Amino acid sequence: MKDIYIVLIKAHTGLGGAARWLTGYPYTHIAVSLDGSLRDFISFSRRYHNFPFEAGFTHEYRDYYAFGDHADFGAKVFKLNVGEQAYRKILAFIDEREKGGYLFNLFSMATMPLLHGFRIVGAENCMSFTAQIIELSGVTELKKPYWKYSIKDMDELLSAYLFFEGKISKRPTDQHPDYMEGFSMGRYFKGMAKLVFPLIKRLITRKK
Numbered sequence: 001m002k003d004i005y006i007v008l009i010k011a012h013t014g015l016g017g018a019a020r021w022l023t024g025y026p027y028t029h030i031a032v033s034l035d036g037s038l039r040d041f042i043s044f045s046r047r048y049h050n051f052p053f054e055a056g057f058t059h060e061y062r063d064y065y066a067f068g069d070h071a072d073f074g075a076k077v078f079k080l081n082v083g084e085q086a087y088r089k090i091l092a093f094i095d096e097r098e099k100g101g102y103l104f105n106l107f108s109m110a111t112m113p114l115l116h117g118f119r120i121v122g123a124e125n126c127m128s129f130t131a132q133i134i135e136l137s138g139v140t141e142l143k144k145p146y147w148k149y150s151i152k153d154m155d156e157l158l159s160a161y162l163f164f165e166g167k168i169s170k171r172p173t174d175q176h177p178d179y180m181e182g183f184s185m186g187r188y189f190k191g192m193a194k195l196v197f198p199l200i201k202r203l204i205t206r207k208k
Contacts, residue, residue, distance in 0.1 A: 001083060006134065010074030050181060062174045071170065
């Protein structure tokens with residue numbers, strides 16, 4: 001048997017704060033960790049703090065969430081004990097998402113509160129990616145299509161597997177300075193074009 005961790009994150013971002021104000025729900029990001037020390041988090045998200053459109057499959061670290069002067073971040077962690085076969089399927093799924101040219105499903109993410117998620121072939125966001133990991137784990141059954149699961153839905157789905165809720169601190173060894181690269185207007189809009197136009201094409205053609 002192997003342990004995997006589903007981690008809900010209270011993001012220190014303006015967008016995260018706005019979402020909490022609108023919904024009254026504290027967690028605005030979700031990731032998967034295969035690491036019992038909870039220092040490596042796998043998700044679909046931005047790769048740089050100041051460039052939200054440079055997004056896709058990524059490994060995140062504690063200082064991505066507790067960036068700058070922040071010493072810690074709020075988290076809720078669920079521990080899933082999975083069989084060897086399920087674990088191999090999860091590893092294969094993660095590997096395929098990393099190498100398969102998947103885009104970040106920005107449109108579903110942005111409209112989740114209104115449309116409750118929709119699928120674009122060859123695109124994922126943090127919610128759809130994590131919901132599929134939960135499905136592959138076999139610990140519980142999804143009652144609706146994976147792309148319709150919000151973070152709050154997965155919070156409720158996994159309530160029996162709660163492992164930890166509280167603050168997770170970054171450590172002196174958590175140093176990934178590239179994540180906080182300085183803002184550039186040209187790079188911002190270039191990243192937007194590189195994500196949005198291919199997403200629109202996939203949405204229209206329904207092809208990978």
